[in-house]
Amino acid sequence: MIEIKRVDSRDLRLFDDVADDVFDETIDPVRLKTYLASSSHHMVVALNDGQIVGQCAAVIHHHPDKQTELYIDEVGTAPSFQRQGIARRMLEEMFVIGKEQGCEEVWVGTEPDNEAARKLYETREGLAGPAETFVMYVYKL
Secondary structure (H helix, E strand, O other), X not given: OOEEEEEOHHHHHHHXXXXXXXXXXXXXXXXXXXXXXXXXXXXXXXXXXXXXXXXEEEEEEOOOOOOOEEEEEEEEEOHHHOOOOHHHHHHHHHHHHHHHOOOOEEEEOOOOOOHHHHHHHHOOOOOOOOOOOOOOOOOOO
16 A cells, blocks of 8 residues: 655655656755755655655645645656556645645646656646646756
8 A cells, every 4th residue: 555655854764765767867865855855845745564665755835926826846666567547646645745834836847748747637627727838948057
């Protein structure tokens, strides 16, 4: 049975056992500790017998001129656990966190060709409208 769990800085040991392809890169312990210590960063994981098989990470954005929003930055599930409703359950828990934190809106993006993610996002109740056109630029610092 898959457990969906909110994690914080007390849960660092859980990250000793992560299934392949849950995260994009190898977890850096210092970055993980910093991430989980931040009050504006939130993460839920899916656990199978203590192993992380899914993760959903998000950030609360407070703006001076518009509503507080939850930005869901990452959703990942180990390939052998995909298509079992785990990502949907993690998203739902993240939506609850957003409501608890006073967010009025949630946004998430994906690549145009990621059909599985698009289907997941497009079938959730409460969608404000069709997917928006979006252009992103990345800079090295």
